[in-house]
Every structure is written in C-alpha cells, then in structure tokens.
Amino acid sequence: MKCIFTLLMTFWGLLLSPVADAALWTITYPRPIDDTDARTEYPIALLKLALEKTGVNYELLPSDRILLTGKALRQLRENREVNVVWSMTDTQREKDLLPIRIPIAKGLIGMRVFVINEEKKDKFAQVKSKGDLLKLTPLQGEEWPDTKILQANGFNVFTVPEFKQAYALLLQGKGDFFPRSVIEITAEMETAGRGSVLQVEPDMALYYPTAMYYFVSKSNPTLARLIETGLEQAIADGSFDDLFLSTHKTLLESLNMDSRRIYTLENPLLPPNTPVGNKQLWYSVVTP
Numbered sequence: 001m002k003c004i005f006t007l008l009m010t011f012w013g014l015l016l017s018p019v020a021d022a023a024l025w026t027i028t029y030p031r032p033i034d035d036t037d038a039r040t041e042y043p044i045a046l047l048k049l050a051l052e053k054t055g056v057n058y059e060l061l062p063s064d065r066i067l068l069t070g071k072a073l074r075q076l077r078e079n080r081e082v083n084v085v086w087s088m089t090d091t092q093r094e095k096d097l098l099p100i101r102i103p104i105a106k107g108l109i110g111m112r113v114f115v116i117n118e119e120k121k122d123k124f125a126q127v128k129s130k131g132d133l134l135k136l137t138p139l140q141g142e143e144w145p146d147t148k149i150l151q152a153n154g155f156n157v158f159t160v161p162e163f164k165q166a167y168a169l170l171l172q173g174k175g176d177f178f179p180r181s182v183i184e185i186t187a188e189m190e191t192a193g194r195g196s197v198l199q200v201e202p203d204m205a206l207y208y209p210t211a212m213y214y215f216v217s218k219s220n221p222t223l224a225r226l227i228e229t230g231l232e233q234a235i236a237d238g239s240f241d242d243l244f245l246s247t248h249k250t251l252l253e254s255l256n257m258d259s260r261r262i263y264t265l266e267n268p269l270l271p272p273n274t275p276v277g278n279k280q281l282w283y284s285v286v287t288p
Contacts, residue, residue: 025058027051027223028082030067033164038187042247043086046104047214049243050230068162070143073097079217084227089211090145090269098218101275102231103211105183106244106283110210110267112146112179113255114201115189117170124177124201130263133204136176139166145269146179149208153265167192179206186251205257208265211274235280244283 029047032040044060051058063072063081075081077096088109089099103109116124127133134154140147142159150157158175160166166178167188180188185200192198216224234240275281 023057025051025056025223025226026061027058027084028061028063029084029086030069030072030082031062031065033066033068033162034191036191038190039184042183042243043104043212043214045247046231046234046240046243047084047086047227049234049239050227053230053233053237053239054226056226069141073215076215076217079219083216083220083223085215086212087215088145089213089271089274090148091271093145093215094271094273096218097215098221098224099213099215099271100224100228100231101211101213101273102228102235103275103281104214104231105181105212105248106281107209107211108183108248108252108283109181109212110208111182111257111262112206112208113182113185113260114177114179114204115167115170115185115198116177116201117173118197118199119173120176121199121201124204127204133206133263139169139175139178141166145210148269149210149265149267150179152268153208163188164192167198170198171196177201182252182255182257183248186254200255202256203260205260205262206265207262208267209270209274209276210267248283 027047029044048060051060065081067075067082069085069087072082072085073087073093073096076083076085086104087093093099114124123136127136137158138150138155139158139160140150141163142161147157147159158169160169166175169175170178182205189198189200214227216227231240234243
C-alpha cells in the first residue's frame with residue numbers, strides 16, 4: 001500500500017512539475033503596418049513580461065500579414081490569425097471578445113495632444129475654452145472608439161481608414177488637428193511628421209477616461225487567465241510600473257503635460273466593468 005501511495009505521489013508531482021509546463025504556447029499578435037513601428041514596442045514588452053512571470057514556455061509571433069486594428073479584432077473574434085490583440089476598449093468590443101481588464105497604458109490612451117499643421121497655429125492660439133475647440137475639425141480613424149467619443153461630445157469628426165492618412169490630410173491643410181495619445185505621438189512624429197510642416201500643439205490636451213487592454217477570443221479563457229495572472233504578478237512586484245515609467249515618463253515630460261490646459265470629455269462607450277476605482281491601475285493626471 002505504501003508503494004502504491006509513493007507511486008501516486010510521484011505521478012502527481014510530475015504533473016505539477018515544470019516539465020508539465022513545457023508545452024509551447026504560441027501567441028500571435030497583429031503584424032503592424034511597419035515593422036519599425038515603435039508604438040508596438042511597449043505592448044509587446046509588457047506581454048513578454050507577463051508571460052515570463054507565469055513561467056510558461058512561449059513564443060510570441062506577429063501574424064503572417066499586416067492587420068489593422070479593426071480587421072485584427074474581427075479575426076480574433078473568429079479565432080483566426082491572431083490570439084491576442086491590444087486595443088482601446090468599448091462596450092461592443094467587450095461583448096465580442098474577452099478583455100483582460102488591466103489597463104496596459106494606465107489610462108494614458110485617453111490623454112490626447114494635437115498634431116497640427118503649423119499654418120494653423122494662430123487658429124489654436126485663439127482657443128480659450130472647450131467651446132472654441134469644438135469649432136475645429138479633428139481627424140480620427142473610421143473604426144476607432146475615439147471617433148464616437150468625440151462625436152458624442154459635439155465634435156464634427158473627419159474620418160480616415162488608418163492613421164497615416166490623417167497625417168497626409170493635415171499636410172494638405174485638410175482638417176484642423178489629429179488628437180493622438182501621449183504614448184503614440186512621439187514615435188509617430190519621428191516618422192510621419194519628420195521634416196514636415198506638422199507640429200505638436202504646445203498648450204492643450206483632451207482627456208477622456210478609457211483603457212487599452214489585451215483582448216483574446218471568448219473561446220480562449222485559459223490564455224486570458226494566463227496573461228492576467230502574469231500582469232497581476234508584475235503589478236505586485238513593481239516590474240509593471242518599472243517598465244511603464246521607463247517607457248513613458250520621459251515622453252510625458254517632453255510634452256509638458258503639467259502646463260497644458262486639459263479639456264475633459266465624457267466617454268459614453270466606457271464599459272461599466274472598467275476598474276476605475278482601482279487607483280493602482282491608472283497613471284494620475286491632474287486636470288484643471
């Protein structure tokens with residue numbers, strides 16, 4: 001009997017050992033338009049950090065073809081081509097997919113500064129209120145939640161299929177401004193805006209409460225739990241914030257966020273389960 005018990009304990013020990021975790025997890029994310037797109041570096045680095053915290057054996061690969069966000073989310077919903085996408089949340093996306101409700105950019109996806117054509121800088125110098133700003137035309141993506149948020153707050157939005165086209169239109173003098181997240185704008189201006197008449201408007205910003213999450217298919221709750229567990233461990237040991245600050249703090253300082261007039265908007269698309277009460281998950285931005 002003792003021998004049988006020993007054999008059983010050995011068997012269960014093998015199941016729970018690192019050998020049992022040796023199965024390879026292949027995790028595929030959307031390939032960006034440009035392999036040098038610096039905006040993907042932080043989400044990929046954070047995803048790697050989370051997976052490493054769990055101790056699983058994994059490989060992280062881009063999809064075989066370029067997938068813009070809208071297409072990537074549709075493919076994810078059908079469990080095709082990709083099995084994880086990071087994107088700004090809204091109520092519809094949380095109905096279609098399984099969100100991991102830890103804001104990977106700590107809410108900064110909703111803090112927007114403006115790319116403008118320098119020929120229109122005098123027009124922005126005359127903006128003294130949110131009402132003045134509403135008279136100007138922002139550019140946004142056709143399938144972005146931001147577009148609906150801006151429209152709900154009274155803006156007349158000019159939409160484009162993808163972000164590079166917004167920069168092209170600004171160069172042509174069409175539209176007035178392109179609101180970009182503080183975590184996106186620096187990398188974009190180094191490429192799309194370099195050597196052009198485009199500039200970052202220096203005095204204002206928009207803010208609306210929102211979150212960027214990792215999403216997985218509803219048919220893949222095991223992967224969701226794996227990523228969530230890794231993120232929670234990274235939050236607990238401080239490595240999440242270390243990565244976040246090393247990536248974004250200098251960028252925020254360069255944008256002089258402390259001295260900007262920040263106009264706050266309502267977000268009617270904010271899902272009710274957004275963890276707005278957990279202050280640990282958000283980067284504090286003081287608005288006037």
